[in-house]
Amino acid sequence: MRFKTDLKNIRTFSKLTAALNSLEKIAWMRLDDDTVRLTVIPATGSQVWASLSVDLIFENYQLQSNEANNTINLELPLQPLQRALKSASGSHHANLRLTKRDGAPMLSMTIHTTTKDTSSGPGGGLPSRSGGATRHNDDAWAADDSEIFHPESLELQMKRDREKVITQDIPVRVLHPETVETIMQPRVREADVHIQMPPLLQLKAISDRFTKLALTAASSTSSATADKTPKLELQANMHGSLRLRLHTDALDITSTWNDLTHPDLDPNELTMPIEEHPSTLFKQAGPEKWATVRVDGRDWSRVLSVGRLEGRVIGCFADDHALILYVYVPHHVDGGIGSDVVTYYVSSFSP
Numbered sequence: 001m002r003f004k005t006d007l008k009n010i011r012t013f014s015k016l017t018a019a020l021n022s023l024e025k026i027a028w029m030r031l032d033d034d035t036v037r038l039t040v041i042p043a044t045g046s047q048v049w050a051s052l053s054v055d056l057i058f059e060n061y062q063l064q065s066n067e068a069n070n071t072i073n074l075e076l077p078l079q080p081l082q083r084a085l086k087s088a089s090g091s092h093h094a095n096l097r098l099t100k101r102d103g104a105p106m107l108s109m110t111i112h113t114t115t116k117d118t119s120s121g122p123g124g125g126l127p128s129r130s131g132g133a134t135r136h137n138d139d140a141w142a143a144d145d146s147e148i149f150h151p152e153s154l155e156l157q158m159k160r161d162r163e164k165v166i167t168q169d170i171p172v173r174v175l176h177p178e179t180v181e182t183i184m185q186p187r188v189r190e191a192d193v194h195i196q197m198p199p200l201l202q203l204k205a206i207s208d209r210f211t212k213l214a215l216t217a218a219s220s221t222s223s224a225t226a227d228k229t230p231k232l233e234l235q236a237n238m239h240g241s242l243r244l245r246l247h248t249d250a251l252d253i254t255s256t257w258n259d260l261t262h263p264d265l266d267p268n269e270l271t272m273p274i275e276e277h278p279s280t281l282f283k284q285a286g287p288e289k290w291a292t293v294r295v296d297g298r299d300w301s302r303v304l305s306v307g308r309l310e311g312r313v314i315g316c317f318a319d320d321h322a323l324i325l326y327v328y329v330p331h332h333v334d335g336g337i338g339s340d341v342v343t344y345y346v347s348s349f350s351p
Contacts, residue, residue, distance in 0.1 A: 001174070002064040003031060003072055003098040007088060007109075012309065012329065013057045014085040016342065019306040020048060021078040023299075028175070028183060029076045032069040039183055040078075045299040049185050050342040056329065058096075072098070073180045075173040076107070084109045084168040098172075107170040115162050186345055188324055190271075191316035192278045193236045193291040196261045197325070200307025203244070206255050207232060207304060210246040211297035217250040230297040231349055235290040236317050238262060238283035243290070263314055291317035293348035303344050322347050 007013065020027055020040050030037040036057065038050040054061050063070045088094040093112040100106060197203065214230035233245040242257045267274050274280060282289050295303075307313075309329050316324040325344040 001066075001072060001098065002062060003096075005058040005061045005063075005096055007057065007094040007096060008055070008059040009057045010085060010088050010091075010094065014082065014089060015308040016050065016306075016329075017078055017082045017085055019308060019342075020050070021082050022302040022305050023048060025078055027076050027078050028180060029074045030071065030180060031063055031074070032071045033063060034069070038076075041183065045296065046303050046347075047186070047345045048342065049345075050340075052329070052340040056340050060095075067177055071177065073175040073177060074098075074105075074107070075175055077171065080168070080170045081107075084111075084170060087111055087166060087168060101169055105172050105174050107172050109168045109170065111166040111168070113164045113166070115164050185343070186322075188316075188322055188345070189318055190278050191291075191324070192282050192319045193238055193315075193317040194262060194265070194279055195236045195238075195240070195242060195315050195317075196263065197313040197315045198242065198257045198260065200304045200313055204301060204304035204307060206244060207297065208301050210244065210253065210255075211301065213251060213253070214246055214248055214297065217248065229299075231294050232297050232300055233292060233294050234317075234323065235292045236315065237287050237290050238279055239287040241287065242315075291319040293317060293320070293323045293346065294351065295323070295346055296349070300346070303346060306342060306344065309342070318348075320348055320351075 016038070020038060023045060024040045024042040026040075028037075028039040030039070034054060036050075036052045036054060038048070038052070040048040063072065065072050088109065088111045091111045091113045094109060096107060096109050098105065099108045101108075210232060211230050218228065218230075230246060230248065233243075233247060235243040235245065240258055240260045240262070242260055243254060244256075245254045246252070262279075265274060265277065265279070270277060282291065303325070306325075306327050309327060311327050311329045313328070314326045316326070318324075323346040325346065327342040327344070329340045329342065
């Protein structure tokens with residue numbers, strides 16, 4: 001079993017790891033010849049499936065195992081990985097390899113950074129010239145080329161590039177393929193509404209404000225309810241509108257986005273005629289027909305941290321059942337722009 005690679009897109013990898021780490025501390029990483037898959041399934045809260053092409057985050061990729069497509073499955077702690085990627089963010093080169101330390105499997109990240117040596121050190125400064133120096137005949141100096149010195153600037157002498165190498169070990173567990181096969185992405189019925197979401201960090205700011213207001217109102221009225229996380233209501237229709245609502249005994253506030261777009265469905269990927277698709281029926285019912293999901297305020301805030309990836313996000317609403325967020329991460333490929341997808345599954349609470 002062998003895995004070794006250089007890190008290509010550290011910034012994107014770091015942002016994704018931070019978003020996943022906000023939901024759960026452990027992820028399952030599945031590596032094969034073409035794809036990197038990251039799965040997070042907390043005991044409670046939203047679940048994530050990320051499917052990334054190898055060339056989004058890796059280069060000089062070497063993978064070998066006895067499984068089909070050279071598959072390797074790892075249980076990966078996200079916090080140490082996030083710290084290592086943070087250390088690598090300013091590096092000019094970093095690589096990752098599967099190794100062992102005292103018989104235990106490790107992902108070892110080696111980071112190469114360049115620092116400026118601003119101290120001259122012993123004998124590092126320019127030689128001073130004594131006032132009592134002996135004067136030599138110019139012709140005698142010119143006769144020996146070995147005694148001709150080309151002056152350097154003080155800046156070049158004092159600032160010298162030095163390479164610093166840091167190695168960080170991330171403990172992992174190598175998982176049996178049969179164990180990983182039990183981790184299944186949930187099946188969801190066809191969406192009633194599919195809509196392009198507004199910028200997630202904007203939505204997060206408003207959602208966090210609603211949650212804070214609800215907690216403040218609850219703490220002032222009843223200490224018994226102050227510790228309960230508020231439930232937020234998300235609604236979308238097939239006429240370009242998204243609505244975020246907080247409704248409690250003390251508060252009823254709403255924020256609405258309009259003129260959002262709806263991606264076209266591919267009839268070849270549907271299990272039914274497009275005329276019979278739930279989203280078509282919702283659209284025909286008019287702008288007052290809303291699909292609704294109810295989410296935990298704190299969990300929803302952690303989900304929205306994926307907005308750091310700055311990709312296009314499609315929300316698929318299954319009314320009173322679940323919200324699926326498809327986060328498309330753009331990257332350059334030969335001949336154009338490709339995109340990888342991070343999928344969030346957010347189940348709806350009962351009203």
